[in-house]
Amino acid sequence: MSYLVLARKWRPQTFDQVIGQPHVTRTLQNAIKTGRIAHAYLFTGARGVGKTSVARILAKALNCERGTSPVPCNECSNCREISQGNAVDVLEIDGASNRGIDSIRDLRDTVRYRPAKSPYKIYIIDEVHMLTTEAFNALLKTLEEPPAHVLFIFATTEPHKIPGTILSRCQRYDFRRIPTREILAHLSRIAAEEGAGFSESVLFAVAREADGSMRDAQSLMEQLLAFRGEELDDREVLDLLGVVDRETVREAARAVLDRDVRKCLDLVDRLHGRGIDLRRFCQRLCEYFRDLMVLSFGEARGGSWLDLPREERRGLEALVFRTSGEELFSYFQMLVAGEEEIRRSSLPRVALEMLLLRLATLPRLQSLDSVLERLETLVSGAAPTETAERRIRFRAEDRRDMAPRHAPEPVSPSHEPSKHPADLAGRKPEIPAAVPPPLPPEEDEPEGPQVEENDRGEDGALSSAAGMAELLGVSAVVDDWEGFCRWVAGRDQIMGAKLGQSAAVEDPAGVLAIHVLEVYEASVQNGDTERTLREHLSHYFRGKKAAFPIRFSVKKAAIRKPSEAGPRNASPTRLALNHPAVQQAIEVLGGELVEIRPLTSKKKKNG
Ligand SMILES: [Zn+2]
Incomplete structure (x- = not known):
């Protein structure tokens, strides 16, 4: 039981050594100083946060042979016996194994006797919520008229299970989960003292895993010390402990935000190979996105709810700018639901794979403000404001990064970027088909439709002239209008929106007549729109020149009649x-x- 060695060695012996509970220790010290000692104390809080340790320190402070003091000497026989758990006047009782009425009756019999060699007879009852109702009733009789020399300290993780009649007779102290930062500092001290050089990221992963419990942290630390001196890297060490390392969690978050489907699958494969508990991993990923969300919403408003070392924080800050608060919220909701699925699934690996794929292919969401801004820009027909333009350019860059350099393999489907404004409205994410839809052609190799031979003939006479670009026929444009609009939407969101639900026809005079929605009426009636459209046409139709006239007109939408109410x-x-x-x-x-x-x-x- 080497764990006991470390736990005993590092158990706090004075109030000042207790970590993470200053609100408790300060109040108790003041009470001792002023002599206001209660007859019953209730210590509540999660396991491993220091309830029993503080109970023992309180017992020592009251029963120290050098006199009651906020700082026990820890040297006299009373102090030493209490530390070792064998003091005659301090009885530690485990509520879980002594929960019946008989145990409490025995206790009541001993209460009557004066302490053997100390000022107080102290009963420390751990897990007191485990007592039966009869046992609580028996205990209540003693609490109602306690002898002056008797003091009870109850400890529990579940105070709501304790009857109100007992609670009302106790002075209650709620112990907090110990902040990860403080656990980390303590583990660093232990590592230094034990001469073990573990990296901060390993210690942080352990501290985080302990989830506020110093006992769990020390238990993991004990195991960690067993690997001291072995040639293991951080990840191997944490794998041995079954702790998910932070770097892998960060890598997964990055892959999701980068929409890197291949990396997501690769990551699950590696986690599975390393024998990591996939549900645990998912929980850590949840926490990571929670941290990102806090950083995205709260920290900007001057809050501070991130319990992280600086290095860890920097990693988050690098990622948070790649996404929006709205998106993070969607990711988080999906992760929480996914964790539940993984827990229930008989194929946790597949469940995690599907979860990460869903996350990585989530359509981009945009905030209402940015959509409004763009609508205003479109409706007014003005040049986009600087921010709107920058945002649009940013999206375009995203898309370029996402497009695979080579033809994508069927195993790693890459989500097609949102091409249609409807995609921005937060459709339900879909699991991508095995074969991705074709991406818009790359800048350097425009790839238009296969032009029919007779189209070619139509323009043939002119195209034969040297130095002149081949001319584009109106009919070719009309025939492939939908494909052209889709292609435009993929690279020019403003033009794509203007052409959304448009129709194109060739009028008898050889004019390309484009019917757009009424909402865009004003914005298309300027030279810029026509010029840009011609550029896109030329690009899409393999460099052919669109020499025909273009006319925009409004496509009347079916407008609902206002109701009869005036x-x-x-x-x-x-x-x-x-x-x-x-x-x-x-x-x-x-x-x-x-x-x-x-x-x-x-x-x-x-x-
Ligand atoms: Zn002492």
């Missing part, structure tokens, strides 16, 4: 729903009306 009692919601622009926005984005925000007031606020 404008007098028309609610803002109904007015908004009846507005053609809103109807079209709902149609384009596939959404529903949730909230109405007047744009004018927003502009005023921005100045």
Whole structure:
């Protein structure tokens, strides 16, 4: 039982040595100083946070041979016997194994006798919530009229199971989970004292695994010390302990945010090979996304809820900018549900694989503000504001990073980037098909449709002239209009939106007539839109020149008639729903009306 050695060696002997419970130790020390000692104390809190240790220190402080003092001497026979757990006047009782009425009756019999050689007779009852109702009733009689020399210290992890009649007679102290930072500092001290050089990341993983319990942390540390001197890297050490290392968790989070499906599958394969508990891993990933979310929402507002060393924090900060709060929230919800699935699944490996795939292929979500900003830009027909432009460029860069350099293999499907605005509205994520849909052609090798031979003939006469670009026929554009619009949406979101649900026809005069939604009427009637469109056409149709005239017109949407109720009692919601622009926005984005925000007031606020 080498664990006991370390636990005994590092058990706190004075109030000052207790870690993470200053609110308890300070109050107790003050009570001792001022002589206000209660007859019954209740220490509550998770396991391994120091309840029994503090109970013993309190017993020593009261029964020290050098007199009651907030700082026991730890040298006299009373102090030493209490530390060793064999003091005659301090009885430690395990509530779990002495839960019956008989045990408490025996206890009541001894209560009557005065302490043998100390000021107080102290009963420390651990796991007191395990006592039976009869035992509690018997105990209550003693608590109602306690002899002056008797003191009870109850410890429990489940205070809600203790009858109110008992609770009301106790002075209650709630012990907190020990912050990871403080556990880490303590483990570092132990490692230094024991002459073991473990990296901070190993110690942090252990501290985090202990989840606020110093006892668990020390138990893991004890095992860790057994590997001292062996040539093991951090990951091997943690694998031996069954602790998920932080680097792998971070790697998984990065793969999800990068939408790197291949890496996700590879990671699960490695975890499985290393014998890591996959559910444990999923829990750690949940925590990691929780930390990202806190960083994304809270920390920006000056809060501080991250219990992390600086190095760990930097890793989070590097990732948090790759995503949005809305996305993180979706990731987190899926992780929580996924953890449950893994727990129940008979194929945890497959469940984790599917979970990571779902996460990595989650369609990008955008905040309402950014969508509004873009809509305003589109409707006004003005050049995009700097922020909107930057955001759009950022998305475009994302897409370029995501596109595989070579033809993707069937085993690692790469999620097709959102091409249609409807994808932005948060559709249900789908597990990608084994073969990914074709990606838009790369910049350097434009790949238009296979042009029919007769199309070629139509333009043949002109194309034969040296130095002149081949001309594009209107009919070729009309025939492949849908494909062209999809392609545009993949690389130019603004133009893609304008062309969303558009129709193209060739009128008798050889003009390309494009019908767009009414919402874009103003924005397409400027030279910029036409020029950009011509560039896209030329790009898509393999460098052919679009020399034909282009005309934009409005495609009338089926507009709902306002209800028979007059404008007098028309609610803002109904007015908004009846507005053609809103109807079209709902149609384009596939959404529903949730909230109405007047744009004018927003502009005023921005100045
Ligand atoms: Zn002493």
